[in-house]
Every structure is written in C-alpha cells, then in structure tokens.
Amino acid sequence: MNEIEREQEDQESLIIPGFQFLINFTLDVFKGTLMVLKPIISVIMAVLAIMLILSYCYRVLSDGIMDIVCPIGFLGSLVPSCQNHLMGVPDFTHFVKAQESLYETMLTQNNADAISALELKKVELATRDLQVMIKYSTLVSADIMDAKLKDYLVRSRRFGRDIQSLQAQTKGVIDNLITYNTFTIKKLSDVESRKSSRQELRKVYESAMGLVEKEAKRLILAIEKAQGSLDELEEDLYAIHEISVQEKNYQRSEIPHLLADLLNLVNGKGLQRPLVDENLALLTNFDAERAKASKRLVVMLDRMESFQMDLEELRTQVVAPVVAPDIIPLEMHIENIGKAIERLKSGKVISWEERAQLD
Structure with missing residues (x-):
C-alpha cells in the first residue's frame, strides 16, 4: 500500500509542474507575438484615430469650406462635390x-x-x-x-x-x-x-x-x-x-x-x-x-x-x-x-x- 501511495504522489508531483510549464510557455509566446506585432498595431490604431478625427472635421467643416470654395468659378467647376453642394x-x-x-x-x-x-x-x-x-x-x-x-x-x-x-x-x-x-x-x-x-x-x-x-x-x-x-x-x-x-x-x-x-x-x-x-x-x-x-x-x-x-x-x-x-x-x-x-x-x-x- 505504501508503494502505491508513493507512486501516486510522484505522478501528481509531475503533473503540476507540467501544467505550469505549459502556461508559462503560452504566455511567453503571446508576449513575443505582441512584441513583434506592436509596431503594426500601433500604426493601425494611429491610422484609425486619424481617420476618425478627419471624418469628424469633415462633417463639421465641410459645409463651411464648400460655402467658401464652391462659389469661386473655376474651383467650383473642378471640385465634384460642389455640384451637389450648389443644389438648392x-x-x-x-x-x-x-x-x-x-x-x-x-x-x-x-x-x-x-x-x-x-x-x-x-x-x-x-x-x-x-x-x-x-x-x-x-x-x-x-x-x-x-x-x-x-x-x-x-x-x-x-x-x-x-x-x-x-x-x-x-x-x-x-x-x-x-x-x-x-x-x-x-x-x-x-x-x-x-x-x-x-x-x-x-x-x-x-x-x-x-x-x-x-x-x-x-x-x-x-x-x-x-x-x-x-x-x-x-x-x-x-x-x-x-x-x-x-x-x-x-x-x-x-x-x-x-x-x-x-x-x-x-x-x-x-x-x-x-x-x-x-x-x-x-x-x-x-x-x-x-x-x-x-x-x-x-x-x-x-x-x-x-x-x-x-x-x-x-x-x-x-x-x-x-x-x-x-x-x-x-x-x-x-x-x-x-x-x-x-x-x-x-x-x-x-x-x-x-x-x-x-x-
């Protein structure tokens, strides 16, 4: 009986370190991936932020800019958006x-x-x-x-x-x-x-x-x-x-x-x-x-x-x-x-x- 109990304890002592190793390895892989992708993710987030800012500025300022640009004869004919803007x-x-x-x-x-x-x-x-x-x-x-x-x-x-x-x-x-x-x-x-x-x-x-x-x-x-x-x-x-x-x-x-x-x-x-x-x-x-x-x-x-x-x-x-x-x-x-x-x-x-x- 003592030998059987001793074998079970040895198996349990091996399982726990195995799980710990697997978790640590997964975390290391994830951290390494983030370190590699960090520049790419930063660029994507920066582009998205710039697009959101530009979109907001366009919605706020577009009519004002069009009111200034479109009445000018040659500019109004060159900008396609002016055709719709000049419609009453x-x-x-x-x-x-x-x-x-x-x-x-x-x-x-x-x-x-x-x-x-x-x-x-x-x-x-x-x-x-x-x-x-x-x-x-x-x-x-x-x-x-x-x-x-x-x-x-x-x-x-x-x-x-x-x-x-x-x-x-x-x-x-x-x-x-x-x-x-x-x-x-x-x-x-x-x-x-x-x-x-x-x-x-x-x-x-x-x-x-x-x-x-x-x-x-x-x-x-x-x-x-x-x-x-x-x-x-x-x-x-x-x-x-x-x-x-x-x-x-x-x-x-x-x-x-x-x-x-x-x-x-x-x-x-x-x-x-x-x-x-x-x-x-x-x-x-x-x-x-x-x-x-x-x-x-x-x-x-x-x-x-x-x-x-x-x-x-x-x-x-x-x-x-x-x-x-x-x-x-x-x-x-x-x-x-x-x-x-x-x-x-x-x-x-x-x-x-x-x-x-x-x-």
Missing part, C-alpha cells in the same frame, strides 16, 4: 402647401353638411319604418318593394362602414403628417446648426414626399371603395323608384268612380275609396322619403368626387415636386413647417370636439 434646399414651403390642401379637404368631411354616418343612420331608420308599413299594406308590389328595401338597407350599412373607415383613415393621415413634419423640422434645424449636410436634407425631402404620396394613395383607395358602395345604393334607389311609380299608376287606375261606390254599397261590399287613398298616401310618403335619401346621396357623391380630385391633384404635385434654389432661407422653412404642425394639431382637436358635440 428643397422647397419645403411647397411641400407644406400641398399638405394643407389635403388637410383642409379632410376637415370638410367633419362639417355638418358633409358625409356623416349619423345622416346615413337617420335614412336607414326612416327606411325601416317605411319597410314595415309597406310589408303589411295591400299594395300589389309590396313583396317586391320589401325585398328591394332589404337590399337597400344592407348596402346602406355597408356604405356607412366604408364612410367610418374613410374618416378613421383621414385621422391617421393627419397623425402621420404631424410625424413627418416633426422629423423634417428637426433635419432642417440640424442643417442650420451644421450638424447635417444639404445632401441629407434632400434625401429627407424626397422620402417625406414619397410618404405623403403613399398616404394620398391610401385615401384614394378608401374613397373609391366608398364610391362603389354609393353607386350600389343609387341603383337600389332607382329600382325602388321604378316600382313605386308603377304601383302609384296602378293604384290611380283602381280608384273607383262614384257609380262604382254606389254599386258596392248596394251589394254590401263597402267603399273601396278609403283603401286606395291610404295606399296612395303611403306611396306619396315613401316617394318623399326616397327623394330625400337620393338628394343626400347625390350630395355625398359630389363631395367624395371633389375630395378624390383634390387628392389626385396633391398626388400629382408630390410625384413631380417643385425644387427651388436657395431663395427661401432655412429659418423660413422651419417657421412654415412649425406653423403647419400647429395647424394640424389644433385642427385635429377641433374636429374631435365637433364630433363629440354631434354625438
């Missing part, structure tokens, strides 16, 4: 005016005489009352008119949903315009304080115009969808009008004469005149309500078409933006966009308050 600041004032055109058009959708889901609901309730009266009347075409009125009510609800979706999207567009303008005004401030270049400002301008074009496309699609529902409503109203005219002509032809009334009294059948008069009164009432609904739909269609034309005009302006030279100073651009942001914010609050009062 994009006309953000035109950009704001295009947004105001869209914004003012959207606000008209919240006026009392504009498209309103509440007005559609009133028409729907009146139509329901007429539907019940016609369903239990003695009109010859009562079943056909009842079926057509059901179709009209279904499509009226669909159109109401499309209108509510359109109004919700206009609110989202106002929020997005506020976001775009806030970002743009920050970039303009950066250019004014020399933290950003004019080339970056031009990229911001082009991207912002593209985003506004995207918003205009989205609203145009929503309007086209609502217009499709509105056209279906017009078709239903036209069909109902035809049926009511035919029924009215039939009822008038069935009005008994005085001699027929006397014969009915003698035969014990009673007078038919009150029943016919009641049917005619019902048709007259229905035709008056139909005329009111048709008038509302015509007004809605006219406003939606006007809204779509305004959006198409805005989209044309956005696709081909007017880029003016440096006639308007940066301060004026910043002031104009700041005013646009305030108008968008205040207008959004006003539209919410008006809607709350209507509700």
Whole structure:
C-alpha cells in the first residue's frame, strides 16, 4: 500500500509542474507575438484615430469650406462635390402647401353638411319604418318593394362602414403628417446648426414626399371603395323608384268612380275609396322619403368626387415636386413647417370636439 501511495504522489508531483510549464510557455509566446506585432498595431490604431478625427472635421467643416470654395468659378467647376453642394434646399414651403390642401379637404368631411354616418343612420331608420308599413299594406308590389328595401338597407350599412373607415383613415393621415413634419423640422434645424449636410436634407425631402404620396394613395383607395358602395345604393334607389311609380299608376287606375261606390254599397261590399287613398298616401310618403335619401346621396357623391380630385391633384404635385434654389432661407422653412404642425394639431382637436358635440 505504501508503494502505491508513493507512486501516486510522484505522478501528481509531475503533473503540476507540467501544467505550469505549459502556461508559462503560452504566455511567453503571446508576449513575443505582441512584441513583434506592436509596431503594426500601433500604426493601425494611429491610422484609425486619424481617420476618425478627419471624418469628424469633415462633417463639421465641410459645409463651411464648400460655402467658401464652391462659389469661386473655376474651383467650383473642378471640385465634384460642389455640384451637389450648389443644389438648392428643397422647397419645403411647397411641400407644406400641398399638405394643407389635403388637410383642409379632410376637415370638410367633419362639417355638418358633409358625409356623416349619423345622416346615413337617420335614412336607414326612416327606411325601416317605411319597410314595415309597406310589408303589411295591400299594395300589389309590396313583396317586391320589401325585398328591394332589404337590399337597400344592407348596402346602406355597408356604405356607412366604408364612410367610418374613410374618416378613421383621414385621422391617421393627419397623425402621420404631424410625424413627418416633426422629423423634417428637426433635419432642417440640424442643417442650420451644421450638424447635417444639404445632401441629407434632400434625401429627407424626397422620402417625406414619397410618404405623403403613399398616404394620398391610401385615401384614394378608401374613397373609391366608398364610391362603389354609393353607386350600389343609387341603383337600389332607382329600382325602388321604378316600382313605386308603377304601383302609384296602378293604384290611380283602381280608384273607383262614384257609380262604382254606389254599386258596392248596394251589394254590401263597402267603399273601396278609403283603401286606395291610404295606399296612395303611403306611396306619396315613401316617394318623399326616397327623394330625400337620393338628394343626400347625390350630395355625398359630389363631395367624395371633389375630395378624390383634390387628392389626385396633391398626388400629382408630390410625384413631380417643385425644387427651388436657395431663395427661401432655412429659418423660413422651419417657421412654415412649425406653423403647419400647429395647424394640424389644433385642427385635429377641433374636429374631435365637433364630433363629440354631434354625438
């Protein structure tokens, strides 16, 4: 046992020095490598530091140097960067005016005489009352008119949903315009304080115009969808009008004469005149309500078409933006966009308050 223990102790005493030798050898190799690579690493770090300093100086001083060098005729033509530098600041004032055109058009959708889901609901309730009266009347075409009125009510609800979706999207567009303008005004401030270049400002301008074009496309699609529902409503109203005219002509032809009334009294059948008069009164009432609904739909269609034309005009302006030279100073651009942001914010609050009062 003593010999075995002695052998184990000898093995352990050999393992520990072996590990120590391996660690020391690795450290010596690493130190030697660092000593050999030290000049190369120093050069690389120095180059990186110089590049960082030069890059920072270029960002800070480039616009100032370009402002001095580029206006000089022969130097400006020799330096390639001067071609981009001499390009003017994009006309953000035109950009704001295009947004105001869209914004003012959207606000008209919240006026009392504009498209309103509440007005559609009133028409729907009146139509329901007429539907019940016609369903239990003695009109010859009562079943056909009842079926057509059901179709009209279904499509009226669909159109109401499309209108509510359109109004919700206009609110989202106002929020997005506020976001775009806030970002743009920050970039303009950066250019004014020399933290950003004019080339970056031009990229911001082009991207912002593209985003506004995207918003205009989205609203145009929503309007086209609502217009499709509105056209279906017009078709239903036209069909109902035809049926009511035919029924009215039939009822008038069935009005008994005085001699027929006397014969009915003698035969014990009673007078038919009150029943016919009641049917005619019902048709007259229905035709008056139909005329009111048709008038509302015509007004809605006219406003939606006007809204779509305004959006198409805005989209044309956005696709081909007017880029003016440096006639308007940066301060004026910043002031104009700041005013646009305030108008968008205040207008959004006003539209919410008006809607709350209507509700």
